[in-house]
Amino acid sequence: MPQFKIWIRKIFKNRWVKGLSWIMGSVLLFLLGLYISVYLGVFGKLPTTEALSSIKHEQATQILDHKGKLIGKYYIYDRQPVNFEDLPKHLIDALVATEDSRFYKHNGVDNISLIRVFVKNLILQDKSAGGGSTITLQLAKNLYGRKNYAMFSMLINKFKESIIAKRIEDIYSKEEILILYLNTVPFSDNTYGIESASLKFFDKSVNDLTINEAATLVGTLKANTYYNPRVHQKRSEDRRNVVLQQMVNYGYLAKDSLEFFSKQKLELSYKSYNHDLGLAPYFREAAKKQLTAILDTLKTPEGNHYNLYKDGLVVYTTLDYQMQQYAEEAMKAHLTKLQNNFETSFGKNAPWNDNSKVLKTAIQKLSIVKRYKDKGLSDAQIMDSLNLKRNLELFSWQGDTVRNISVIDSLKHYIKFLNTGMLSIDPKTGAVKTYIGGIDYRFFKYDHVSQSERQVGSTFKPFVYTAAIENGLDPCTYFSLREVTYSNYDDWTPSNSGSEEEDPHINYTLENALSNSVNTIAVKVLEEVGIPNTIEQVQKLGITNELPNKPSLALGVSEINLMELTGAYASYVNDSKPVKPYIITKIEDKDGNVIVDFKPNISVEKAYSDNTRQVMLEMMKSTVNSGTAIRLRNSYGLKNPIAGKTGTTQNNKDGWFVALTPNLVTITWVGNDNNSIGFKSTGLGQGANSALPIFAQFYQKLNADKAYRAFTSTRFEDISEDVIKALDCEPTKRDGFFKRLFKKKTKKKKFD
Incomplete structure (x- = not known):
């Protein structure tokens, strides 16, 4: 043992060992000092036991469909604890x-x-x-x-x-x-x-x-x-x-x-679950806007405002996940084909081509052009800047691509695209089941359901007819097809959209006129019932926009939001009561406590009588069975109980289709965001061709899914004997010989 101690002393007397020992000791002392410094909070306070006991994580807010299926999230960090x-x-x-x-x-x-x-x-x-x-x-x-x-x-x-x-x-x-x-x-x-x-x-x-x-x-x-x-x-x-x-x-x-x-x-x-991707992005954005407003009025038990992105809220909505998926698939399938036909129809004279008036006007409206002008740049300098190229991801129905293009190239690319809005609601409550605000939220942020107001065209006509029947006009009243020039409205002469010249001596009943969307008769019915009575009726249906006090009102020159329009149409299958579409039913905190819940906003008073409702529903059934929406039957093979109305606006700018079924009301719009660009022809742009197929393909998918039998198989209400009798008349009547002899093809008069 003494020998071992002597050996140890000799080793530590060695200057290299002694130096190494000092170095190691210094390092250990430094590490110990550093550790103690960290422990004492020199480099920042460490979380206490109390803080660690109540760890709070930022949690994503979940947005669920009506069955509890996750649609999307709002988050800074995408976190969802279990x-x-x-x-x-x-x-x-x-x-x-x-x-x-x-x-x-x-x-x-x-x-x-x-x-x-x-x-x-x-x-x-x-x-x-x-x-x-x-x-x-x-x-x-x-x-x-x-x-x-x-x-x-x-x-x-x-x-x-x-x-x-x-x-x-x-x-x-x-x-x-x-x-x-x-x-x-x-x-x-x-x-x-x-x-x-x-x-x-x-x-x-x-x-x-x-x-x-x-x-x-x-x-x-x-x-x-x-x-x-x-x-x-x-x-x-x-x-x-x-x-x-x-x-x-x-x-x-x-x-x-x-x-x-x-x-x-x-x-x-x-x-x-990115905000721009996934299912129903327009719906999720609309819900976020509503949630922001709702949460501003609420406080946590501690007195703080809820944070949509951090507090792990759970938002229950009315949306149906699978139904929304079917709707988006139908929209993409139809618009891919329609877009190609739309571009082909213009040929070399497309309004988005170089030097076209539409393109030049669109360039001048660009916000970047205004900024350049405010900086004092000349027109030539502005155009040079707009023609600088950079890599940019572009939307395409064939698949997104990255191309080296300029601002003007990008404008020419996007100005040609047709866009859409589609809303399906439960007519009894207003609960939104499907919501498509546009073709792709990444590239087209504008929401055509909640933000847009477009001319509604012939989809306004049922409101005129509703006012007429409610004010006592017999459904079997006959009106002539002939054109009338209204001298007190700048000699305005409404005409029909048919390609063939119509016989002015033929008279239609209200049912036949509505199902075939006859413009000349719609204006005459408006004249019969009066503009004030019609506006009053439309207001009872929940339409809040100011309506024009002129005869063109009958042809749908009014710009109406798609949500309001859908809520109004719900009245025809909801005991004559309009509804207000809604999307949020309940909000819970992260612990499952209900913060707030919402009930349907259903009108207590009927907007019109049961008789009027049944008459109008029968008329709109005829639109599908024999009128402008007949392709639902003969092209798409839909045998379901469906009533509807097509709509097309002036110069084929907007195409509409309204579909009424007992438990679902769906309205679809198709058009170009640039209101200077319409379809090249009525055949391509009419609602029956541009908007109706989206609903048709959507409903085909519902028919194939047994889970949606409650929507596809439920029948309309039985109509009363009085309504059957009221509609029991020949759909057309031809003028007698003497009346034809002295009747002019076009009549000139004042609109009363």
Whole structure:
């Protein structure tokens, strides 16, 4: 023993050993001092036990359809927490095996792993040794992030995380740590938390993840961009197989299962909840605007305003997820074809071509042109700037592309596109079932459901006829097809849109005139009932816009919002009562407490009599069975109970179709956002061709889905005997010989 002491003294008297000892001692002393400094809060206050006990995460607000299916989210960080009971065992096994195999044995910092890393990584230069970071250490980093301290940042941050990790282990159980970790860890595509990642990449809740899907998501944690399964599928599959191998290594997965799972191809069901992408983006934006206004009037129990992006609210809406999907599919299928026909119809004389008047006017209306002019640039300088090219992603029905184009090129590209608005509601309540505000929210932000007001064309005629019948006009009253010139309105002569010259001696009943959308008779009916009576009737239907006090009112020159129009039409299948379409039913906080709920806004008073309603409904059934919307029957094979009305505005600028069924009212509009551009021909632009097919294809999809029998199979109400008798007359009547002899083709008179 004395010899050993002598040997030790000799070693430490060696100047190299003494120097090395001083260096190591100084390093250890420095590290100890740095650790104590971090512990005492010199580099920033550490979270206390109390703060860690009440960890609050920013949570995404979820927006759900009427059945509770997730439509989208509002968030800064896409995070959607779940409980431990929701986590499948194979997900936990995959996580522990891959990220922290000794998770259940350490107290936040795994000293054994750190020694292993030090020996293998630093001494033996084995890069596969791993980083020694535990799940708890990663949780600390996820919760509080890292700061840049200029010098020794990594050490300071590691010390902070180790202190926080040990405090977390003192407060929470291992199960609670796992759920905290999985609710906060970042996955690919800016997604936070396992539930959000599961929904985004596999369109399912976390508790439904398969072993392979769980292994895929766990595999991305090593580098969520590098192993992004959407972008790098092969790379992600390889990483998934590493996770599966780790599960085998630590006894979580049978060895003979490895070959089976590792050979499976990675299959994603990617659902983006980005604000601009995914299902019903216009609906989600409209809901967000309403929510912002609603939340401004509410306060939390602590007296603070709710935060739409951070407080994890749950918003229940009226939308039907599957029905919306069918509607969007129908819209895309029809407009892809219609857009091609629309462009082809103009040939070389398209209004978006170079030097066209429409294009020149559109250029001058650009906001960037106004800014350039305010800066004093000349016209030549402005045009030079507008012709500078850059890479830009462009919308196309054939698939988005990136092209090197100028501002003018971009304007020429987008000015030609037809756009659309489509709304389906429950006529009994006003609950919105489908909502399409445009063709693609990424490129066309303007919402044609909630923001737009367009001329409604012949879809206004049923309101005129409703006023007439309500004011006592017999449905079997005959009106002549002949044109009339109204001298007190600048010799205005309304005409019909038929291509063939009409016989002025033919007279139509109201039913025949409405179902065939006869303009000349609509104006005569308006004259019969009077403009004031018609306006009063329309106001009872919930239309709030100021209406023109002139005979062209009958032809739908008024600009009306699609939501108001749909609510008014609902009255024909809702006991003569209009409704106000609504989209939000209930808002809950993150704990499931109801903050506010909403009831349907249904009119108490009828807008017109039961007799009028039944007469009008029969007339609009004729529109579908034998009139302007007959292609629903003969082209699309729809045999359902449907009433409707087509509409086309002057110069074929707007195409409309209204579809009434007992439990669903749908209105579709199609047109160009630039009101200078209409369809080249009535055959192409009429509502029966431009708007009706969207509804037709949508309803075909509903017919094929047994889940929607309540919409597709329900029959209209039985009409009374009085209404049957009132409509029992020949649809047309020809003038007698003497009347034909002395009757002029066009009559000139004043509009009373």
